[in-house]
Amino acid sequence: xxxxxxxxxxxxxxxxxxxxxxxxxxxxxxxxxxxxxxxxxxxxxxxxxxxxxxxxxxxxxxxxxxxxxxxxxxxxxxxxxxxxxxxxxxxxxxxxxxxxxxxxxxxxxxxxxxxxxxxxxxxxxxxxxxxxxxxxxxxxxxxxxxxxxxxxxxxxxxxxxxxxxxxxxxxxxxxxxxxxxxxxxxxxxxxxxxxxxxxxxxxxxxxxxxxxxxxxxxxxxxxxxxxxxxxxxxxxxxxxxxxxxxxxxxxxxxxxxxxxxxxxxxxxxxxxxxxxxxxxxxxxxxxxxxxxxxxxxxxxxxxxxxxxxxxxxxxxxxxxxxxx
Ligand code: GRG
Numbered sequence: 001x002x003x004x005x006x007x008x009x010x011x012x013x014x015x016x017x018x019x020x021x022x023x024x025x026x027x028x029x030x031x032x033x034x035x036x037x038x039x040x041x042x043x044x045x046x047x048x049x050x051x052x053x054x055x056x057x058x059x060x061x062x063x064x065x066x067x068x069x070x071x072x073x074x075x076x077x078x079x080x081x082x083x084x085x086x087x088x089x090x091x092x093x094x095x096x097x098x099x100x101x102x103x104x105x106x107x108x109x110x111x112x113x114x115x116x117x118x119x120x121x122x123x124x125x126x127x128x129x130x131x132x133x134x135x136x137x138x139x140x141x142x143x144x145x146x147x148x149x150x151x152x153x154x155x156x157x158x159x160x161x162x163x164x165x166x167x168x169x170x171x172x173x174x175x176x177x178x179x180x181x182x183x184x185x186x187x188x189x190x191x192x193x194x195x196x197x198x199x200x201x202x203x204x205x206x207x208x209x210x211x212x213x214x215x216x217x218x219x220x221x222x223x224x225x226x227x228x229x230x231x232x233x234x235x236x237x238x239x240x241x242x243x244x245x246x247x248x249x250x251x252x253x254x255x256x257x258x259x260x261x262x263x264x265x266x267x268x269x270x271x272x273x274x275x276x277x278x279x280x281x282x283x284x285x286x287x288x289x290x291x292x293x294x295x296x297x298x299x300x301x302x303x304x305x306x307x308x309x310x311x312x313x314x315x316x317x318x319x320x321x322x323x324x
Contacts, residue, residue: 004322008314015058016051018068022076026129040110040118041125044083048101050324052248053078053219059315060223060237063308070157071226073133074165077126078219081173084119084126085182085215091115094186130169134162157226165222172218181211188276197281204276205246212252213245236301243298244316250291251320253277254284260323291320 004012027042054075061071068075090097090105091112097105107115137156157165171177184207220241224234257279278287298316302309 004318005314008311008318011311012055015055015068018072019051019054019075019079022072023079026076036110036114037117037121040106040114041121043109044087044106044118047103051079053082053216056216056219057223059311060220061227063305063312064224064227064229064233066227070155071223073129074222074226077129078169080122080126082215084122085178087115087119130166134159137162158228161226161228165225168218168222168225172214177210177214181207181214185211200276200281204278204281208246208249212249213242216245216248217241236304240298240301240312243294243301244319247291247294248319250278250287251322253279254287257284295320
């Protein structure tokens with residue numbers, strides 16, 4: 001296990017700082033919202049997450065010749081969706097976890113009702129934000145001469161690309177992605193390696209392609225979509241995302257067994273919840289080998305991007321060597 005190499009750490013730091021700042025201003029005090037709701041949303045949003053998904057949106061956009069500012073709304077939106085999923089995942093009706101990122105879970109601090117609503121609030125705010133991006137973009141959908149007179153130096157994604165971006169994120173986060181995968185995961189609790197191993201492996205992969213990899217992969221695809229990239233570039237980034245998404249989950253399963261619980265800020269709960277995991281099914285060494293193969297596949301997918309994809313190559317390596 002290792003911490004992030006310094007080149008990647010400074011890349012991550014600059015991009016995630018932009019995201020932090022934007023999130024902070026998007027969730028600043030507005031008189032019409034109940035205080036407890038905003039506090040609960042902020043509590044989970046600023047509890048020390050790695051900001052992997054928004055950085056992936058930015059890295060994919062940069063890989064297609066764009067800049068962080070052009071995709072910042074969408075980057076913030078995916079972090080909100082990710083945070084809502086963690087709040088709901090920790091609830092007693094799901095994983096029933098008391099700790100997340102070393103802190104009491106949202107429902108432990110604010111109660112179950114507010115935690116559910118904080119998740120709902122983050123999910124809907126994410127879509128408001130992405131729709132807002134389309135609205136801002138349509139203002140800029142004007143003849144070039146007019147654009148030159150505008151103060152903003154940011155070139156906004158086109159309104160139709162913004163709408164396609166909303167579709168891509170909905171698909172990764174919803175019933176065909178994360179939400180669907182979460183349901184399959186809950187149903188699989190208790191199913192174990194005593195049964196048919198091949199069937200179990202197929203089920204496990206289906207769960208995580210949906211629950212974890214779908215949102216991660218849509219973060220990469222959306223970066224390409226917003227930059228109006230070619231369908232080839234879009235497919236390559238999507239494929240990279242599917243591979244690192246699964247590798248990320250395998251690494252998560254390994255950390256759940258052997259990780260430093262202090263660094264991870266949570267207790268491993270997969271064994272307690274009799275979860276079907278890569279480590280339970282194959283053992284740690286075979287799970288590691290599977291993750292390494294997926295990372296090799298991810299590198300392959302980036303071949304056509306050359307140097308621009310350097311941060312994504314480094315990220316793929318980090319995903320399976322991370323310690324939290
Ligand atoms: C409740 C609809 C719904 C979905 C929940 C994402 C998820 C589905 C559950 C989280 C459980 C879990 C541990 C999944 C494994 C992979 C994963 C998403 C880990 C957490 O993501 P990180 O490590 O989190 O990026 P940080 O804390 O860094 O933001």
